[in-house]
Every structure is written in C-alpha cells, then in structure tokens.
Amino acid sequence: MIDESAGRADDRVSAWSAQLHERRMRTQAARHLPLLGMADKAFASRRFADARDLYLSLLQDGLTDGDAACRLLHCADWLADWDMRDRIRDQVIDLVRGEARRDGIPGTEPLAFLSLDLDPVTLLAVSRTRAAGLFPCGSEGGRAIGSQRRRMRVGYLSIDFRSHSSGGHLGLLLAAHDRDLVEVVAYGLEGEEPPPDALAADRYVALGNHTIAAALEVLDQEAPDVLIDTTRHLRNGAAWLANRRLAPLQISAWGYGGSSGNASMDLLLTDPVLSGGSRAVEAVEAVREIACYPAVEPLGPGSAAPFSPRTALRQNGNQKNGRNDDALVLGALCSPYKIDPAVFGAWLDILAAVPEAVLWLADGPEGFADRLRRVAQHRGIAARRLIFLPTVPPAAHLARLSRIDLFLDNSRLGGGRGVFDALACGRPVLAWPGGDMRDRSAASLLHAVGLGALVPPDVPTYTRQAIVFCRDEAMRARWEEATASAKGIGPEPIVRALEELFREWFEL
Numbered sequence: 001m002i003d004e005s006a007g008r009a010d011d012r013v014s015a016w017s018a019q020l021h022e023r024r025m026r027t028q029a030a031r032h033l034p035l036l037g038m039a040d041k042a043f044a045s046r047r048f049a050d051a052r053d054l055y056l057s058l059l060q061d062g063l064t065d066g067d068a069a070c071r072l073l074h075c076a077d078w079l080a081d082w083d084m085r086d087r088i089r090d091q092v093i094d095l096v097r098g099e100a101r102r103d104g105i106p107g108t109e110p111l112a113f114l115s116l117d118l119d120p121v122t123l124l125a126v127s128r129t130r131a132a133g134l135f136p137c138g139s140e141g142g143r144a145i146g147s148q149r150r151r152m153r154v155g156y157l158s159i160d161f162r163s164h165s166s167g168g169h170l171g172l173l174l175a176a177h178d179r180d181l182v183e184v185v186a187y188g189l190e191g192e193e194p195p196p197d198a199l200a201a202d203r204y205v206a207l208g209n210h211t212i213a214a215a216l217e218v219l220d221q222e223a224p225d226v227l228i229d230t231t232r233h234l235r236n237g238a239a240w241l242a243n244r245r246l247a248p249l250q251i252s253a254w255g256y257g258g259s260s261g262n263a264s265m266d267l268l269l270t271d272p273v274l275s276g277g278s279r280a281v282e283a284v285e286a287v288r289e290i291a292c293y294p295a296v297e298p299l300g301p302g303s304a305a306p307f308s309p310r311t312a313l314r315q316n317g318n319q320k321n322g323r324n325d326d327a328l329v330l331g332a333l334c335s336p337y338k339i340d341p342a343v344f345g346a347w348l349d350i351l352a353a354v355p356e357a358v359l360w361l362a363d364g365p366e367g368f369a370d371r372l373r374r375v376a377q378h379r380g381i382a383a384r385r386l387i388f389l390p391t392v393p394p395a396a397h398l399a400r401l402s403r404i405d406l407f408l409d410n411s412r413l414g415g416g417r418g419v420f421d422a423l424a425c426g427r428p429v430l431a432w433p434g435g436d437m438r439d440r441s442a443a444s445l446l447h448a449v450g451l452g453a454l455v456p457p458d459v460p461t462y463t464r465q466a467i468v469f470c471r472d473e474a475m476r477a478r479w480e481e482a483t484a485s486a487k488g489i490g491p492e493p494i495v496r497a498l499e500e501l502f503r504e505w506f507e508l
Contacts, residue, residue, distance in 0.1 A: 024067060032063050039068065048075040048365045052084070059091070066092075066099040073116065077337035077412075078364060080344075080371045092116065151180070152502060155224035155247070157187045159231050161195035169420065170230070171197035176491040181499060185224065189231070219246050226502060228253055229265070249505050267501075273444040273455075274437050288501060328357040328470050331404035331427070333389070333418050336364030343411040343432060344372065346463045348379045350408075354470040360404065363388040401425045405476065406469055408432075414441030423449065423486070428479040430466055431455040449486040454479070 028036060039054035052075035055068050069092040076085040093116055154177065156170060174197070177184050186198035187205050194204035205222065207215045227247035245264050253269035267288050332339075332347060339361075351357055363369060373383040389400065398421060401407070407422035409415040409432040419442045422429050431442040433456050443455045456462040469475050502508070 024065070028063070028065060032058055032061070036063070036065070036068065039071075043071050043075065046078075046365055048078045049367055051075050052079065052081065056084075056088075059088070064095060064098075066096045069095045070116070074337060077340075079367055080336070080339060080364075080375075082341050089116070093118065097122065149183070151183045152225045152506075153185060153223070154182045154226040154502070155185045155187050155219075155222065155228065156201070157189075157227060157229045157231065158198075159189040161186060161188055161190070161198040169197070171200040172491040173495055174198075174200035176495040178495075178499060182226075182502070185222065187219070187222075187227075216244070216246075223247075225249065225506075226251065249502070266505075270437070271444055271448075273447045274440050328354065328405045329360060329403060330357055330406050330408055330466070330470075331360045331401065331422065332408040332410060333360060333362045333401070334410040334415055336362060336368050338410045338412040339372075340412055342459065344375065346459055347408060348376055348381055349463050350466045350470070351376075351381050351385055352379065353467045357470050358385045358387055360387050360389055360400075363390050397421070398425055401427060406430060406466060406479075408466065409442040411439060414439050416441055419445055423483065426480070426484055428469075428483045429454060430462060430469070433458050433462055451482060451486055453482070 025033060025036065035054055035058055039051050039058065042048075042051035042054060052072060055072035055075065058065075058068060059072065069088070072088065073085060073092050076082070076088075096116065096118075156174065158170070161170065174184050174186065179202075183203075184201045185203045185205060186194070186201035187207055188195060188198055189208045190206065192206045192209065194206075198204045205218065207218065210218065224247045226249045228251045230253055249267075250265050251267045251269060252265045269288055330347070330350065332343075347359055351359060361369075361372070369386070369388045373386055376386055377383055392400070401422050402425040404422065404425075404427050407415075407419065407427050407429040409419060409430060411432045411434060414432070414434065415429070419429050419431075423445070429442060429446060429451075431446050431454060432439060434440045434443065446452060446454050454465075456465055469479060
C-alpha cells in the first residue's frame with residue numbers, strides 16, 4: 001500500500017525526490033535494501049553502467065519495484081544498450097501497470113515511465129493513478145474569480161524559468177499580458193533569486209525552499225484566479241500542487257505531451273500539430289488548441305533580443321567538424337538517452353548515402369560512444385565519422401551549432417531546446433515524424449515559424465530529405481534561405497488567446 005506519509009505537510013519541495021526515495025525504501029524487502037541503495041547512488045551519480053548491473057541483479061532476485069525497473073530502462077537508454085532494453089521492456093511495463101492497478105506508483109519518476117512507449121490510454125491511466133496516489137486531491141472550487149481585486153491574478157508555475165523549453169522561453173509572454181486586465185506572478189520551484197524569464201512577471205514568488213504546507217499556505221494567501229502549470233511531467237512536476245484546487249481556473253501547458261495526471265486541471269493547452277487531432281490521450285481534461293509550443297520566440301542562452309533567424313549570423317570557415325576539411329556536418333545534439341535504434345538507424349542510412357558527411361552527437365556516459373561506433377561500423381560506417389562533443393558553456397554551444405549544415409531532430413521526447421537554439425543560429429532543422437504528442441515538439445515549432453516543409457510525413461521521407469539536402473547544393477540554399485526568412489513567433493497571439501480564454505471562462 002502507499003505509505004500514509006506521502007505528501008505529508010513537512011516534506012520539503014526541494015527534497016521531494018529524496019522523500020520519495022525514503023518512502024520507497026521502506027516498502028522493500030530487507031535483503032534488497034543494501035544493493036538497492038548502491039544502485040540508486042550509482043544512478044544519481046550518473047554511473048549508469050554500474051547502476052544497470054545492480055538493478056538487473058535486483059530484478060533477477062525478485063525485486064518488484066517499478067522505480068528500479070524504470071531506472072534500469074533509463075540506464076539502457078543512456079548507454080544505448082538497446083538489446084537489454086528489448087529483453088526487459090515487457091517485464092518493466094508489467095511491473096508499472098501492476099503498481100498502478102494496486103497502489104499507484106510509489107516513486108517512479110515521470111520521465112522514466114514516459115520512456116516505456118506505453119499506448120496513450122495506458123499512459124493516461126498510469127499518470128492519473130500516480131498523481132492520485134502520491135498527491136491526494138484537495139478541495140474543488142467553482143468558476144468564480146476568488147477575489148474582488150481590480151485585476152485578475154494569473155500565476156505561472158514552473159520548476160525552470162531558465163533554460164528548459166517548458167519554462168525558459170516564457171519571459172516575453174509574461175511581459176506581453178495586458179496589465180489592465182491581469183497581474184502576472186511567477187511561482188518558481190527554484191531558489192530565492194528570480195530566474196531570468198521570471199523577471200518579466202510583476203512578482204516572483206519562490207516556493208522551492210518551503211515545506212509543502214508552507215508553500216500551500218503561500219498559494220492560499222496569493223489566491224490566484226488562474227494557475228498555469230508549465231511543469232507537467234518534468235522532475236516530478238508540481239503534481240503535489242496542481243492536483244489540488246488552488247485557483248478557479250487551472251491550466252496544464254508546455255511540459256511534455258500526454259496527460260499530466262492531475263485531476264484538478266481544467267484545461268490542457270495544445271496545438272493542432274502536437275495533438276494530431278487526437279482526443280484519446282486526454283479523455284477527461286478539456287483541450288484548447290492554442291498555438292503554444294513554444295509560446296513565444298525562443299531566446300538563445302545569454303541573448304538580449306527575441307529569436308529572429310534573420311539576424312542570426314553563421315560563423316565562417318571550414319573547421320566545421322574540428323578539422324580543416326569540407327565535410328558536411330549533420331548535428332544530432334539531443335541528450336543521449338533520447339536516441340533509439342530507429343532514429344540512429346535513419347542517421348546511419350543518411351551517412352551511408354553521403355560519404356562526405358559527418359555526424360555530431362552529444363557525448364554520453366562511459367561506454368555510450370563506443371557502443372554507437374560499433375553499431376556504425378557494423379553498418380559499414382567509419383567510426384571517425386561519428387564525432388562526440390562534450391558539454392560546453394551556452395555561448396560556445398551556440399557557436400558550435402552555427403557551424404552545422406543540418407540539425408536532425410530525434411525521435412524520443414522531441415528535440416526541445418536544441419531545436420530552438422539551432423533555429424536561433426539560422427540552421428535548418430529536419431523534424432522527426434513522431435507519432436505521439438511527446439515527440440512532436442520540433443514539428444510544432446517548425447509549423448509555427450512557417451517551416452512546415454521541414455516536417456516530413458514518415459521516416460523514409462525524413463531520411464530521403466536529409467540525403468537530398470546533403471547532395472543538392474541548391475536545396476541547401478533554399479532551406480537556409482527559408483530558415484533565415486522564417487517568421488518570428490511573437491508573444492501577442494498566444495497572450496491574446498489566453499486572455500480571451502480567461503474572459504470566456506469567467507464570463508467577463
């Protein structure tokens with residue numbers, strides 16, 4: 001059973017994952033605790049090979065813990081150990097489904113079970129069961145505005161007003177609201193200092209160092225009329241808040257697609273590209289289609305002006321791949337765990353057809369690069385054509401992106417901020433033809449900026465378009481010109497649509 005201490009008032013927001021870990025450990029058999037503790041520490045320190053071996057040993061010894069099973073899959077993703085992933089995938093899904101049916105999910109982090117490739121109906125059920133089990137609902141409220149303030153109070157709740165695609169691009173949107181109609185408050189699950197994008201709000205309220213009880217008290221005193229939760233599945237999100245009725249209108253927006261699992265959300269914001277016209281994923285939540293991913297023009301790290309491909313300058317010179325040659329550079333700089341056999345196979349097909357091209361990838365944990373090189377060599381692709389790049393500061397990262405000829409979107413959970421930054425550097429982006437809301441972020445963004453031609457309908461077309469791009473200089477010129485002249489995504493349309501929604505909801 002779910003331990004009754006779940007979500008207790010003295011849990012600290014900033015230590016929520018630790019609290020879940022402690023509660024989870026109390027439910028395990030004593031013989032598993034030492035090894036499970038070692039596995040979790042290895043996972044937390046990103047020693048994924050060690051964590052993989054420990055979790056696998058535990059499951060073979062009869063451990064029935066969905067969190068450990070999902071972390072094992074996550075280790076396999078980080079290490080590109082796809083054979084092991086295939087062997088244990090069905091076992092992990094059965095464990096997660098079983099926990100959802102019995103007790104909710106004691107500690108499984110959302111990004112772990114999002115990577116299970118569950119069908120939409122099952123994902124919705126798991127999300128809702130988890131939220132209900134971990135974070136019991138609070139009282140329900142009506143549609144009336146909760147105060148007689150001159151302006152409506154609209155609160156944006158985020159764990160990351162800095163860099164992530166779900167919150168780090170909101171500054172211009174917060175600034176564009178009609179201040180005669182609304183007061184904008186940024187509620188951050190971060191430190192006391194306002195993050196950059198939160199400075200555009202009228203006020204910043206830090207919740208991250210409060211206990212849950214104190215955070216709820218703060219929000220009760222704030223009494224927002226509208227609460228927009230941008231966290232969704234991210235790092236456990238704010239389900240402990242959004243699963244309670246804290247505002248007359250509560251909206252889920254801009255996190256990873258699929259259900260938030262929060263029973264008290266009134267609306268899910270999506271757009272036609274993200275939703276694909278499907279309502280099955282959100283069988284209970286109402287859906288409002290507002291072009292919302294991203295909500296505003298993306299900002300490159302450290303930029304002072306809105307994203308405008310016209311003003312992005314590409315660095316000159318031929319040292320594109322760290323060497324003095326004229327190789328075409330394909331960039332696939334997503335997080336390593338987002339690479340799966342299907343997308344990597346497509347990238348290798350492109351390299352096989354274009355011998356003069358190289359592929360830039362983000363480096364991963366020990367063993368990751370070697371495994372991908374072996375797969376490439378098995379396909380007849382020289383290992384030297386895969387170039388693994390370390391993490392660098394934002395300015396250096398953007399300088400690197402500006403030397404890419406084509407940015408290749410990935411399949412799992414979409415390209416996110418990497419796609420924003422590539423476009424900000426004026427580089428063409430080829431979207432992955434994802435079939436799920438979670439995978440369509442790049443497609444949504446490209447449609448929003450008028451580059452829908454760079455969203456192929458299927459994987460063979462994705463591969464073929466990349467090959468033609470590399471071979472056809474005229475096509476490269478057309479794509480670069482289209483990217484350079486792409487229309488901006490100003491905040492006004494989304495803000496005006498939101499404010500019209502507020503008026504409609506409250507019958508103003």
